[in-house]
Amino acid sequence: MLNVVFYFQVHQPHRLKHLNVLDVGKNIDYFDDHLNGQVMRKVAEKCYLPTNKLLLELIRNNQGRFKVAYSITGTAIEQFKAYSPETLDSFKALVDTGCVELLGETYYHSLAFLYDTNEFLDQVAQHRELMQSEFGYYTQTFRNTELIYQDSLADLVYEIEGFKTIITEGAERILQWRTPLYAYKNYSKDINLLLKYYQLSDDIAFRFSNRDWPEYPLTVDKFVNWIDHLTLAEKEGRNQFLNLFMDYETFGEHQWADSGIFEFMQHFPAEVLKRQHLGFATPKETQELANYQQEALSFPSPVSWADAERDLSAWLSNDMQHNAIETLYRLMDRVKQKGDAQLLEIARKLSTSDHFYYMCTKYFTDGDVHKYFSPYDSPDQAYIYYMNAMADLEERLS
């Protein structure tokens, strides 16, 4: 049996205003509420609302056989409440079907794991509380920001009660000859690992509407046939997991409605379920379904799902990014010492990984993606605004 495991990332950062040095000390709000509201309403209209409606229908029509997982950040929930409460309601309706798993992560979609263990644990706990209070849901599967993972993350997550599975990128440098179709264990065999099947995930997320792609147009029939082929290699009855992980904004926002992405999704579950040996599962179910001795995989250095490198370079490859994030975590300590809850919330909003992503200077194909997602003219501008926020935050501290 091959189980398609869908996980969708739902995230919106609090984007910064074009802060100037001359704004420092004037007690101004750092975040561009106008822009953030605009983006949220646009994405809700193009993606969240229509996709949620579609998936709710699909779940209802398939009597519990179609399932998906979401990871929804705290900053996204905050902005649903502020700018699109109907979106939050539609997610609640989905969770209420019982066919939706919610994943745990850092509330602020941050890189805290790499810089500040206590802050990381705090943000994970804060997110779990949020899932509990908003959806009445207790998270059991963990996904770190941008699927960043390495062995030490598993050690940390293992210490947190209740997390049994971690999902991450199926990076070739770790898998080597292995396939991401099986569930693995972390290096110390404490935690269940699920790895993104990036080729097929990216066929939907990145290539779906690309007319230069030889496989264009991607039909449901074709895609399910490819999936079917994957089962041929398995002759011992071991359950396979096809992990299709992607940004939720794939639907209607990165791939526009006129690309046919919604029609694709509409017909996909039925085509999968038509075939006896194919089905759907959520990440937390895979542990039970893994009917074999799971191999342990070691990730000595970090992987992520970003860019061609699948490493940390999207957020941490140039001096601006390093200087910015080092400044943030130095200030975070001081904010905590001061015990000012309001400043801590601001500092945490500034810990969202997107701020560092906007400062990325890698060019070529990935640079285009960065540019597409950035609200600023250049990485240097993003850096300047961020550092001015850092300068102001420090003035508020002393």
Add this chain to the structure above:
Amino acid sequence: MKILMFTWEFPPLISGGLGMACYGMVRALLALGIKIDLVLPTKEMVYFPLREVSDADTLPAVFVDPVLHKEYIRQSFSTLHERLEYIGISGQPESYLRLSELREFTAAVEKEKWESQFSTVQEREVFADVSAHLTGDEDLIKKVQEYTLRAERFARSLDYNLIHAHDWLTYPAGILAKKISQKPLVLHIHATEFDRAGGPGDERIHKIEHAGLMYADRVIAVSQYTAQMIMSRYRIDTGKIRIVHNAFSLSEESVTAKKRIFKGTTVLFLGRITLQKGPDYFLEVAARVLKEHPDARFIVAGSGDMARKLLRDSAAMRLQNRFLFTGFLNRRQVEDILRAADIYMLPSVSEPFGISPLEAMAFGLTSIISKQSGVAEVVNHAFKIDFWDVELMANTVNHLIENPEKCRKMGLEGMREVNQIHWKEVAEKIRVVYSNTLADYIKSNS
């Protein structure tokens, strides 16, 4: 006395010290009763007949084409900005952009037409230099070409006693005007290509500067430092050179009272972020000082072609949020940043004058200025240090941070000193240059 004046910058058309200097000088000359017809690199073919001091702010304009002028007079503008927009003054001029990327030369100034104007061998040589070097595809060169060709119309149609041109961009216009009108030419040097480039510079600009200085009747240098530079580099007749230092006057609306942004000592770099201004030395000083005094803040105010490099270098040095960039600032913002700072640094590699330190001192900032500057000749209450002596500059900043009382005292003394420097005296010196030039010219032509 009536002057035909060519300049590339004049408020609001301003990118650096040239515009500020011309404004102060022109107002003071007008106050002495000197009439000025000002020519700027406007989109439309206009000149500005300035008669009263207030004209320097209102900029009355005359279109050379009478039909266009009628149309212009019929227009009603609600703001000065709107009117200047109509004439074609907006944004910043590129006067100090470096000319890089030499492309195929195209002789765009009509050589034959020009050549017919010149008679003597020396004149032909001067002109040959200008026309041969005022070539290139860069936008700036094209603008200078157009500006120069227009000078012919102004030179013929206006009535004046003497021509005064500021910096190389307007030298070709000045040369042409002198040739056509047979009126004496005074060239004003605010900066040479040697200062701007911090190295060999653009050959074409050297040639134009040299040709202009050779052909001028008088040359005004803004400092001893600059006079020395043109004597040693261009080897022109030293008898032609007059030194007239710039001045600085605070505008009446300026508020100089401190309004801090940062609690820690704030050290300011204010100017174009280019090689000439030494921003990289400022960064070096910051790195050293911040090791001792992490609460200090270093602010880079301005824009320029080295901004990106400086930004990235500062990040590489991990100066955290202690080394900040404002980007380009308007007048009001410049004053805000001056009010917020304690120490001003001018680490210029080569600074013919440097008005910005005078402004900083007028705001009570303690100033550390490069020895390689003209302004160092006119102020006493400032630290004068070689631009390359990062160690001494850092020690000085450290000392000032550790002795805030001393820093404040030095700032106040500097303020008092700068308040004694007025454009009025500058204008009087220039008037003397004008009358002597005219007298000599009449003598030699009679």
